[in-house]
Amino acid sequence: MTIRLRRLRLTEKLRSLVRETTVSPRQLIQPLFVVEGKGQRQPIDSMPGIERLSADELEREAQELAELGVGGVILFGLPAHKDEEATSAYQPDGVVQRAVQVIKKAAPQLVVITDVCLCEYTSHGHCGIVRDGMILNDPTVEVLCRVALSHAEAGADMVAPSDMMDGRVAAIRAALDESGFTHLPILSYSSKFASAFYGPFRDAAHSAPAFGDRRSHQLDPANFREAVRESLVDAQEGADILMVKPALPYLDVLRELRARCDLPLAAYQVSGEYAMLKAAAQRGWLEERRAVEETLISIRRAGADIILTYFAKDFAAWCRKNA
Ligand code: PBG
Numbered sequence: 001m002t003i004r005l006r007r008l009r010l011t012e013k014l015r016s017l018v019r020e021t022t023v024s025p026r027q028l029i030q031p032l033f034v035v036e037g038k039g040q041r042q043p044i045d046s047m048p049g050i051e052r053l054s055a056d057e058l059e060r061e062a063q064e065l066a067e068l069g070v071g072g073v074i075l076f077g078l079p080a081h082k083d084e085e086a087t088s089a090y091q092p093d094g095v096v097q098r099a100v101q102v103i104k105k106a107a108p109q110l111v112v113i114t115d116v117c118l119c120e121y122t123s124h125g126h127c128g129i130v131r132d133g134m135i136l137n138d139p140t141v142e143v144l145c146r147v148a149l150s151h152a153e154a155g156a157d158m159v160a161p162s163d164m165m166d167g168r169v170a171a172i173r174a175a176l177d178e179s180g181f182t183h184l185p186i187l188s189y190s191s192k193f194a195s196a197f198y199g200p201f202r203d204a205a206h207s208a209p210a211f212g213d214r215r216s217h218q219l220d221p222a223n224f225r226e227a228v229r230e231s232l233v234d235a236q237e238g239a240d241i242l243m244v245k246p247a248l249p250y251l252d253v254l255r256e257l258r259a260r261c262d263l264p265l266a267a268y269q270v271s272g273e274y275a276m277l278k279a280a281a282q283r284g285w286l287e288e289r290r291a292v293e294e295t296l297i298s299i300r301r302a303g304a305d306i307i308l309t310y311f312a313k314d315f316a317a318w319c320r321k322n323a
Contacts, residue, residue: 021301023293025069025316029113029266029308032073033204034058034099036080046200047271048278050310052078055095055102062107068316072111074160074308075099076205079121085129086121090146097154104155113187114151116144116161116172125202125209127163127217135216141168145175152181160243162189164217164230169237187266188239190231191253194218197246197272204271227253228260235263241306246270248295251302258303267304269295274310289318 008018033052035042040054053061065073077096079088088094096114103112118140119127128140140163148159159176161168169188176184194215202208219227227250231242242261244254245268254267277295281288292311299307309315 021297023296023300023307023315025312025319026071027300027306028070028296028312028315029072029074029111029306030065030070030312031076031308031310032058032061032099033076033078034095035078036095044200044204046203046275047310048282049314050204050274052204055098058099058102059106062103062110065313065316066107066109068313068320070110070312070316071306072113072157073103074113074115075103076115077120078206082121082123084123086118086143086147089118089121089143090150092150092153094150097150100151100154100156111157112155113158113160114148114154114156116148116151116159117163118143118147119163119207119209120205124211125207126212127214128165133212137165137167140165141171144168145171148172149175149179149181152176152179152184156184158185158187158240160187160189162192162245164189164192164214164219167237169234169239173238185240186238187241187243188231188234188237189245189268190234190239190242191227191244191250191257192218193221193227193246193250195221195246195249195270195272197249197270200271200275221249224253224256228256231257232261235261239263241266243268243308244304245308246273247299247304247307248273251298254299254302254304264305265303266306266308267299267302269299269307269309269311271310277311293318 008014035052035054037054042052044050075096079095081088117127128135151159241264243266244250247267247269280286
């Protein structure tokens with residue numbers, strides 16, 4: 001007798017009956033770049049199709065995303081003013097804080113997540129407080145707590161620290177709890193690698209470091225065990241959701257975390273992953289929709305419950321067209 005695995009692949013109705021992994025728009029988070037001002041829709045060269053939006057434009061964008069059934073958004077702010085201490089990051093009327101208010105009002109169905117990091121707010125572009133060329137851990141964590149709290153006060157549904165300082169999840173948890181935000185979940189960028197694939201983001205968010213790099217805090221791409229440990233430490237510190245970033249180059253880490261821990265897992269398909277697919281699609285070298293869907297399925301198959309992806313809106317629109 002021959003084993004005939006092809007029997008169940010014969011027709012689409014059979015294939016769809018035995019399909020193991022699915023992606024649905026509600027599992028996707030659309031990253032949004034927010035700028036000051038009015039009527040702003042600034043294209044980003046290295047991320048075709050993605051724009052920096054001012055708060056008024058965000059309103060329409062958020063409504064469209066909600067209407068398409070996208071699960072949520074994560075916000076990155078580009079402040080008008082940057083300084084060494086990232087003071088614009090925690091102002092009650094800061095660029096992200098105002099964006100949160102706008103989106104919550106315009107599209108209450110969306111989960112509004114804020115990225116908690118200093119790199120977009122420091123004049124030197126580093127993720128923390130710098131003294132003598134060193135990024136200081138504990139002083140940075142203090143500022144991060146203020147930032148997270150200001151996002152919570154603005155009405156964010158979840159905060160997402162992305163800085164990779166030690167101890168920040170525990171500190172942010174304590175700060176939120178003390179101020180009455182015991183109910184607010186933390187999505188930790190728990191296994192975040194020092195990756196070349198963040199290139200387009202730094203262009204989009206004007207957050208490239210003026211000197212040096214991020215290797216003193218982000219993970220070495222070579223280190224699997226350390227990456228797993230980072231995430232498990234964040235789970236112990238009270239993270240509600242763990243995240244692996246970037247996504248495709250680190251599916252092994254995602255898979256391992258799925259096996260080792262019961263928290264929901266997120267993966268961030270980052271700007272460089274988006275740019276590669278877009279560039280190839282624009283040249284006609286890849287079929288965009290099929291290639292994108294394959295990457296999203298792979299990320300889900302490896303163990304992600306949630307995917308942060310610049311394709312969230314496109315994917316949701318494709319699903320709509322099919323229905
Ligand atoms: C830090 C942050 C970065 C990204 C998300 N949060 C940049 C970095 O660490 O340099 C990258 C996301 C992407 O590339 O799409 N605030």
